[in-house]
Amino acid sequence: MTARLIVAECFGVEKPTFQGEGASCGHPALFIRLSRCNLSCTKCDTKYTWDWSQFDPREESTKRTVAELVDWATSSPVELVVITGGEPLLQQEGGLVPLVRRLLAAGKRVEFETNGTLAPVADLVVDGVRFNVSPKIASFGMNEAKSIVPAALKALVASERAIFKFVASSVPDLDRIAGLADAHRLSPVWVMPEGTTAPAITETLRVLADPVAARGWHLTTRLHVLAFANTRGR
Template sequence: MRAVQGEGPSAGQRCAFVRLGGCNLSCRWCDTPYTWDWTGVGDSGVAYDPKRELRPMPWTDVLRALLGFEVPLIVVSGGEPLSQQRRLLPLLRALTDAGHKVEIETNGTVVPQDDLVALGVRFNVSPKLSHSGDPQARRIVPDALRAFAAVPGTAFKFVCRTTNDLDEVALLVDRYGTRPVWIMPEGQVPAEVGQHLSALGDEVVARGWNLTTRLHVAVWGDRRGV
């Protein structure tokens, strides 16, 4: 789908999204539960049907569709894309060969393969904090975080609600070198995003970190397909 990147260092840029299904985490506030929540464990309590939500496609068909959008940036999201990174390689190689910039949104729990890193894609890594509802052993994988921290151009994006969450971010930064830091307010409708953004802004600036809103929520709310 064609839209704009709503978060992080490329916010506002025209792009096309590739959204994959399946995730190894179960964040209660996830804004794309239809990509993985088949049992209704999320805040909405809705159990989605993978037969309705997911559609297998040859990577060559995906490539043809993406090239047809004529945008400079391709964002691969999920779910958790790196659970399928080997399958992604031919598509991403073709996109970079065609001159596209590629960003991968990942939760930072899967070590990226060397072949993927060599393509020069940007990893937007979003390690999950305790308010996600997942146990720390599932959501924080030290080897993966250190691997991402060693890749040039990686951005680390943390979803936060209150300034107390920033202390948790600081521990991860100190322990695993997850820099540069982007703090993003949690929220699926503009009012929630605005409330958390206001609560976080001063402290984020004081810590010397970057602040990002959720542009797509400000424009389209919680509508799917954007």
């Protein structure tokens, strides 16, 4: 059977772009955005991957073979491939493992952007793969009973290939992040300001910067929003 994945969009070849967040912020990157998610955060900026009350899945997603995706990625010399969503690990029992194997064999390195509710299968916990884990706290518009899954976080910590990136809207959010980091031994911690416009991101970044620094955490902006005004596909 031909391995296929449900894909929302691929970008970074025709119009070069960067990883906009976290430890690889500023690195040239290719993006494979998979469709579907197991959460429904009210502040999500990619609702076209899961919110079928607003979007038509027939228009917003296609099934693409692993071979098609590898051919697309290897048409570019860019090394970093970011597999994002939605929640990409929903498809790890399908075509995701062969996709990653072929990307690594082609000399690419892979970063997953995941919400931290699903443990990666062993075949994805390999050299050349990193996990940018973004657990969703209540201020992001999600019930933490669904978005904080201790067993999955434990597996991601144990992988020794994960960073933990939290979206924060205010200083009080940092106390909640600290509680989760302590309870689940999450490290390293990155904090990113919530916002979909440059003024909003800059304002929140300035509010968060000193208290994040005081905790010894990492701070990241949202480079793609600052550079491309949240244009889809950049």
